[in-house]
Amino acid sequence: MTRSIQPPRWRLYALFLLAITVLLAGFAVALTAYSHFPLSLAAFGEWWQGGESLSTPTRLVIDIRLPRVLVAVCVGANLAIAGLLMQAITRNPLASPTILGINSGAACLVALASVTALGDLLPTTLLQALIGAMIAATLVMVLAGYTSDRLIHPLRLILSGVAINALLLGATRAALIVADESSFGVLYWLAGSIANSRWENIPWLLPLSLFGFTWAWWLSPRLNILALGDDVASSLGTNVISLQRQCASIILLLTAASVAVSGPIAFVGLIIPHAAKKLLLACRAHSYQLLIPLVAILGAALMAWSDVLSRAVAFPAETPVGLLTALIGAPFFILLACKRRT
Amino acid sequence: MNRFFLICAAALTASGFAHAQDKAQDSNDTAAHLLSAEEIAAFVPNIDDYPADPQRIAAMEFSFVGGALAAGKRPTAISDDGNPEKLIPEFRDAVGEYTSLGSRYQPNIESIADAKPDLIIADKDRHTVIKDDLEKIAPTLFVKSRGEDYYENLQAAQVIGHVLHQDDTMSKSIEDHLQKMRDARDALQGSKMADETVQFAVITDKGMWMHGPTSYAGTVISSLGLKSPIPEQTEEAYIPTSLEQLLAADPDWLLVGRYNDHTVLEDWKDSPLYQNLKAVKNDHVVEVDSSYWSLSRSMPSAERMAQDLIAHSQE
Numbered sequence: 001m002t003r004s005i006q007p008p009r010w011r012l013y014a015l016f017l018l019a020i021t022v023l024l025a026g027f028a029v030a031l032t033a034y035s036h037f038p039l040s041l042a043a044f045g046e047w048w049q050g051g052e053s054l055s056t057p058t059r060l061v062i063d064i065r066l067p068r069v070l071v072a073v074c075v076g077a078n079l080a081i082a083g084l085l086m087q088a089i090t091r092n093p094l095a096s097p098t099i100l101g102i103n104s105g106a107a108c109l110v111a112l113a114s115v116t117a118l119g120d121l122l123p124t125t126l127l128q129a130l131i132g133a134m135i136a137a138t139l140v141m142v143l144a145g146y147t148s149d150r151l152i153h154p155l156r157l158i159l160s161g162v163a164i165n166a167l168l169l170g171a172t173r174a175a176l177i178v179a180d181e182s183s184f185g186v187l188y189w190l191a192g193s194i195a196n197s198r199w200e201n202i203p204w205l206l207p208l209s210l211f212g213f214t215w216a217w218w219l220s221p222r223l224n225i226l227a228l229g230d231d232v233a234s235s236l237g238t239n240v241i242s243l244q245r246q247c248a249s250i251i252l253l254l255t256a257a258s259v260a261v262s263g264p265i266a267f268v269g270l271i272i273p274h275a276a277k278k279l280l281l282a283c284r285a286h287s288y289q290l291l292i293p294l295v296a297i298l299g300a301a302l303m304a305w306s307d308v309l310s311r312a313v314a315f316p317a318e319t320p321v322g323l324l325t326a327l328i329g330a331p332f333f334i335l336l337a338c339k340r341r342t
Numbered sequence: 343m344n345r346f347f348l349i350c351a352a353a354l355t356a357s358g359f360a361h362a363q364d365k366a367q368d369s370n371d372t373a374a375h376l377l378s379a380e381e382i383a384a385f386v387p388n389i390d391d392y393p394a395d396p397q398r399i400a401a402m403e404f405s406f407v408g409g410a411l412a413a414g415k416r417p418t419a420i421s422d423d424g425n426p427e428k429l430i431p432e433f434r435d436a437v438g439e440y441t442s443l444g445s446r447y448q449p450n451i452e453s454i455a456d457a458k459p460d461l462i463i464a465d466k467d468r469h470t471v472i473k474d475d476l477e478k479i480a481p482t483l484f485v486k487s488r489g490e491d492y493y494e495n496l497q498a499a500q501v502i503g504h505v506l507h508q509d510d511t512m513s514k515s516i517e518d519h520l521q522k523m524r525d526a527r528d529a530l531q532g533s534k535m536a537d538e539t540v541q542f543a544v545i546t547d548k549g550m551w552m553h554g555p556t557s558y559a560g561t562v563i564s565s566l567g568l569k570s571p572i573p574e575q576t577e578e579a580y581i582p583t584s585l586e587q588l589l590a591a592d593p594d595w596l597l598v599g600r601y602n603d604h605t606v607l608e609d610w611k612d613s614p615l616y617q618n619l620k621a622v623k624n625d626h627v628v629e630v631d632s633s634y635w636s637l638s639r640s641m642p643s644a645e646r647m648a649q650d651l652i653a654h655s656q657e
Contacts, residue, residue, distance in 0.1 A: 036590035185548040
């Protein structure tokens with residue numbers, strides 16, 4: 001029995017329409033739900049008309065909720081794309097951007113800055129996380145051999161990541177033991193939270209996210225070929241080393257930006273690529289040109305809804321959004337690992 | 343056998359605290375929260391295991407330094423995280439020379455042994471994991487420090503006084519303290535602050551944490567007859583607070599303890615929403631010393647908090 005090579009278009013349209021609807025619904029609910037104030041989307045109308053003084057609910061939606069949800073969707077999309085690329089270059093379905101040591105590096109420098117003079121040198125958490133992420137990822141990539149002109153075996157990258165992650169985790173724990181009073185602040189940050197997101201983050205985070213998305217999408221034809229294996233890709237004229245380096249750069253860029261604004265958010269980069277691949281397979285499609293926008297939409301939707309849940313779980317108190325993604329992601333990861341064994 | 347005694351002690355401690363809390367639940371009088379002589383004795387059924395007149399006391403928490411001093415005893419070794427500046431001046435002056443035991447979070451057993459204490463006072467939450475090591479060095483009293491509220495701090499002081507065989511001295515210290523707090527309460531009740539809500543929060547570069555009604559600062563504030571803007575939020579002692587949640591609480595007075603030079607408060611100050619807060623409009627956002635308000639639970643700290651509140655209520 002032969003299958004049609006061409007996927008049925010209507011299924012793909014329906015899939016993307018559904019994903020976008022879930023994202024927009026999450027966006028709208030995250031903007032207005034679970035507040036002591038009567039928030040509504042009508043705030044945008046009032047804001048558009050301007051006027052001398054905006055009401056408190058309108059200001060809340062525009063000044064606090066909107067940047068927060070924008071950060072959530074950027075972070076969700078970034079981590080999902082980074083996860084997809086990580087799984088592509090390591091050809092390991094259980095790989096996630098954390099392998100590059102980005103989260104651990106950010107966490108380590110944030111923790112160290114709370115107990116050493118580094119805090120004076122790098123005054124903001126954002127800066128500490130960004131630089132920590134960069135240093136750690138560079139270390140992992142150098143250790144994995146990305147500086148040489150030889151083809152890198154995916155396993156070498158994973159092992160380098162495991163080693164550097166373990167080293168950084170030890171340093172983070174040591175810093176937390178010394179920190180004590182300030183450790184609760186660091187621990188809260190480590191759980192991953194977007195509660196204090198501000199408009200100041202958007203002008204750099206949004207363009208950077210769009211740049212990362214565009215770059216990844218531009219690489220998608222070559223990623224389709226890479227999926228056939230390094231040897232096949234090389235024989236078809238793809239520069240695999242350059243492709244691996246570019247993917248690693250995108251992963252670093254997107255994950256470091258995300259961890260800097262929200263702290264380490266777990267599992268988004270693991271769950272979403274799998275979900276997206278399964279959904280596309282159901283539509284008889286599996287190209288990276290479709291996968292990359294789909295993981296971006298689904299990642300953004302997951303984070304938007306996680307933000308809603310972070311407020312809903314213990315309202316009026318808030319739960320760090322990273323805890324919720326971990327709670328959703330951990331069972332998924334276990335299920336995936338078990339399925340692979342069978 | 344020792345283990346059996348410890349289990350009994352733990353059970354009695356738990357039931358004693360619970361009973362004391364029940365007894366005082368509907369009372370505004372701090373004295374009603376204190377333990378009776380029988381309840382104190384029940385806390386320490388193995389009182390004979392402790393030295394009759396300890397001379398070398400190791401205090402593994404700042405609140406225990408306060409407890410020992412209130413009982414008329416000077417600790418000779420203190421877990422000060424390697425930084426004597428962490429002790430409030432009242433303690434530093436009263437203690438004088440002492441041996442640093444390093445971190446409260448990760449105590450150095452060798453340092454504790456070198457200090458040759460004849461009694462160790464340790465936190466039953468933080469230090470239980472090294473219980474056996476501590477008891478090899480000297481008889482160890484485990485009482486609550488971390489996460490305690492104002493009333494629990496006074497009860498712990500009573501137990502410390504009993505173990506140091508200084509019940510009378512401790513009773514007098516507590517009575518003097520309660521008198522100061524009653525005077526402060528009267529002064530505050532006569533001020534405009536009595537009709538307003540008061541909230542203390544810690545601010546760092548990573549966020550704001552309101553100290554809720556069940557926290558040490560929260561219970562000191564309520565013991566002074568002042569109102570909390572979030573009386574229903576009793577689930578957590580320290581509540582992570584976004585600007586939206588601060589707006590929802592909207593206290594008349596916002597007292598902040600700063601942990602960093604640059605904090606979220608500086609980020610929020612540009613927001614028109616922040617300017618909408620009652621405390622901001624009335625110029626009632628006040629910086630207080632976090633050493634007293636959040637880092638060192640003790641009678642001198644509570645008195646300092648009361649004085650701070652009185653000073654600001656008269657502005």
